[in-house]
Amino acid sequence: MTSVSIATQLADWRAHALTLENEVKKVVVGQDKAIRAINIAIFARGHVLLEGGVGVGKTTLLQSIARGLGGAYERIEGTVDLMPNDLIYHTFLGEDGRPKVDEGPLLRAGEQLSVFFFNEINRARPQVHALMLRVMAERHVHAFKKEYRLPHMLVFADRNQVEKNETFEIPSAARDRFMMEIPIEIPDDRNLRKALMFDVKFQHAERLTQQVQSGVLAYDQLNAFSDVLQNHISASDVLEDYALDLWQATQSPAAFGIQLDSVDVNRLIHTGASPRGMGMLLKAARVHAWLMERDSLYPEDIHAVFHEIIAHRLVLNPMFESRRTELSRELTNQILATVSVPSKAKAA
Amino acid sequence: MKQIFLGWLAICLVAMPAFAETQVTKTQPVGVKVLSVQNPTTYAGIQLGDVLQRTVRLSVSEQDQLNENELPLKGLQRHGVELRQVQVSNESQAGEKRYTLVFEYQVFASSGKPVQLQLPAERIVFNSGAVAEIPAWRFWLMSQLPDRLQPAQPTVIAQYHPLLKKTDMIQRWLAVSLLLAVVGALILLYRNADWGWLPMMNGDFARAYRRLKRLPATSGGHKQAALIMQQAFNDCFGQQMLASHVPAFVAQQPVFQPLESQIKTFFVQANAVLYGGQLPTAEYLQQYKTLARQLRDCERRV
Numbered sequence: 001m002t003s004v005s006i007a008t009q010l011a012d013w014r015a016h017a018l019t020l021e022n023e024v025k026k027v028v029v030g031q032d033k034a035i036r037a038i039n040i041a042i043f044a045r046g047h048v049l050l051e052g053g054v055g056v057g058k059t060t061l062l063q064s065i066a067r068g069l070g071g072a073y074e075r076i077e078g079t080v081d082l083m084p085n086d087l088i089y090h091t092f093l094g095e096d097g098r099p100k101v102d103e104g105p106l107l108r109a110g111e112q113l114s115v116f117f118f119n120e121i122n123r124a125r126p127q128v129h130a131l132m133l134r135v136m137a138e139r140h141v142h143a144f145k146k147e148y149r150l151p152h153m154l155v156f157a158d159r160n161q162v163e164k165n166e167t168f169e170i171p172s173a174a175r176d177r178f179m180m181e182i183p184i185e186i187p188d189d190r191n192l193r194k195a196l197m198f199d200v201k202f203q204h205a206e207r208l209t210q211q212v213q214s215g216v217l218a219y220d221q222l223n224a225f226s227d228v229l230q231n232h233i234s235a236s237d238v239l240e241d242y243a244l245d246l247w248q249a250t251q252s253p254a255a256f257g258i259q260l261d262s263v264d265v266n267r268l269i270h271t272g273a274s275p276r277g278m279g280m281l282l283k284a285a286r287v288h289a290w291l292m293e294r295d296s297l298y299p300e301d302i303h304a305v306f307h308e309i310i311a312h313r314l315v316l317n318p319m320f321e322s323r324r325t326e327l328s329r330e331l332t333n334q335i336l337a338t339v340s341v342p343s344k345a346k347a348a
Numbered sequence: 349m350k351q352i353f354l355g356w357l358a359i360c361l362v363a364m365p366a367f368a369e370t371q372v373t374k375t376q377p378v379g380v381k382v383l384s385v386q387n388p389t390t391y392a393g394i395q396l397g398d399v400l401q402r403t404v405r406l407s408v409s410e411q412d413q414l415n416e417n418e419l420p421l422k423g424l425q426r427h428g429v430e431l432r433q434v435q436v437s438n439e440s441q442a443g444e445k446r447y448t449l450v451f452e453y454q455v456f457a458s459s460g461k462p463v464q465l466q467l468p469a470e471r472i473v474f475n476s477g478a479v480a481e482i483p484a485w486r487f488w489l490m491s492q493l494p495d496r497l498q499p500a501q502p503t504v505i506a507q508y509h510p511l512l513k514k515t516d517m518i519q520r521w522l523a524v525s526l527l528l529a530v531v532g533a534l535i536l537l538y539r540n541a542d543w544g545w546l547p548m549m550n551g552d553f554a555r556a557y558r559r560l561k562r563l564p565a566t567s568g569g570h571k572q573a574a575l576i577m578q579q580a581f582n583d584c585f586g587q588q589m590l591a592s593h594v595p596a597f598v599a600q601q602p603v604f605q606p607l608e609s610q611i612k613t614f615f616v617q618a619n620a621v622l623y624g625g626q627l628p629t630a631e632y633l634q635q636y637k638t639l640a641r642q643l644r645d646c647e648r649r650v
Contacts, residue, residue, distance in 0.1 A: 239623050
């Protein structure tokens with residue numbers, strides 16, 4: 001592939017990516033940051049965990065994204081009695097009255113599956129999590145004596161943090177499989193709130209989603225393009241040092257002079273970001289650089305995705321787990337504010 | 349008759365001394381002729397130790413001769429006036445002999461107050477018996493020292509300074525000029541000097557400027573310059589500063605508002621050098637120095 005064609009390819013895909021963003025922004029308002037983050041995850045080929053309250057538009061957002069992305073869209077609801085095999089197959093009585101077995105939501109679309117939406121994943125049992133996480137990591141599953149490949153599948157899951165009854169906290173190893181955890185918050189803007197209340201178009205989610213142009217992206221080419229993109233964006237030695245400092249700061253925040261109000265940071269962190277997490281951070285940062293029409297990584301690119309990629313990966317000591325969302329967010333904020341270019345070693 | 353005789357006698361008794369003195373001074377001695385007596389020109393204000401000279405010229409017959417034994421001896425002191433020297437010379441002229449006698453007297457009298465002294469009358473005797481009487485010559489001796497020690501204060505005569513030329517206005521202008529010169533020098537020093545001990549000279553950009561000045565104009569130096577500037581911005585902003593933070597930075601510290609566009613340009617260049625792999629040009633270091641200096645001036649409120 002020549003450099004000219006790569007440049008053209010990068011430009012074309014960027015135009016499509018921005019189109020997708022704009023299409024989704026037409027129907028989901030006040031979530032520009034989340035839409036950009038999901039767009040990045042799509043091109044970084046990472047799974048996404050949405051976090052937010054009830055009725056804030058998570059499902060509408062994902063349906064809109066799925067429509068723009070093209071390919072097949074499958075959805076499953078997390079419930080306490082959901083079993084792993086419910087993802088793989090389901091049984092029913094056929095017209096002839098005999099029991100039949102059919103493929104479940106995970107296998108039904110085969111390789112055309114582009115978005116698998118796991119609603120309220122924290123209501124499902126850990127056994128379901130285990131299967132789901134394996135599929136997310138390997139993108140294939142063995143069933144009915146054959147191998148089902150899911151090369152284009154992206155998993156979007158959301159979790160309801162409000163209710164604690166009949167929910168199962170997603171363990172840290174499971175969280176680490178998700179590239180991003182994106183908070184979906186109610187917009188602060190008063191005009192947007194008014195529109196969400198009084199504009200009737202926002203009251204019919206399905207009709208709203210239909211307004212999004214379908215198939216903006218060629219979902220089945222995303223893997224190949226993602227490799228091109230990742231190879232194209234470079235990182236300087238200064239930025240590498242900076243990323244290393246950030247990683248070290250997630251493990252030993254006190255070494256960088258990071259402090260949090262009311263919390264002793266020396267006791268806060270059990271385990272910092274994982275190598276996989278840092279790899280995903282750089283992967284997503286490269287996508288951001290590409291969207292910003294650059295060929296190299298800037299600290300801005302890392303900042304743009306740092307919270308979404310690192311916060312949910314931090315493993316806090318048990319005494320702080322009940323406040324993990326708040327504390328991990330605060331910690332990532334402090335890390336970005338404190339760790340700087342030039343790195344500590346070079347500034348000395 | 350008796351009364352006439354007594355009157356004549358009284359007149360004679362009173363007039364006789366005056367007549368006798370007049371005879372000594374006015375009449376010429378027999379065989380000797382006083383040609384001239386030259387006394388000191390100053391007769392008043394003579395002080396202790398002064399030497400006074402008296403020259404006498406006499407004329408006698410050629411056969412006659414001065415009896416030098418009759419001359420007063422050198423060292424003879426009379427009423428505080430000592431004869432210091434006597435010089436005698438003569439010459440023959442037109443059948444007569446002319447003597448010139450030079451008497452030198454030195455005053456040794458002492459007095460607390462001015463007193464009147466005299467060069468003594470001298471008697472010059474010739475072998476023929478002729479005698480010339482040289483009258484005394486009076487003069488005033490001024491005391492050099494008071495006759496007794498006494499406090500100086502009562503005798504002090506008040507002294508008044510001479511009136512001075514009025515220079516108040518000139519001095520005022522001089523003071524103003526000096527003040528302006530000093531203030532100007534301080535301002536120039538404050539503006540242009542780069543020492544860390546000067547006030548407000550240890551800010552983030554002042555330190556960065558000093559570090560930039562030591563960097564070599566090499567590719568590594570240019571890259572290091574970008575890092576130094578980035579660090580200064582971080583320190584000043586209080587956190588990692590990115591290009592997108594420039595508006596927040598100038599809002600937080602309005603003193604840097606005039607340089608907002610230059611700061612944005614810096615971040616574009618620095619990002620290209622630090623992260624974009626762009627090779628820095630030769631001007632980068634100078635541009636960074638200029639920007640650092642401008643930021644330092646803003647930081648110092650200059």
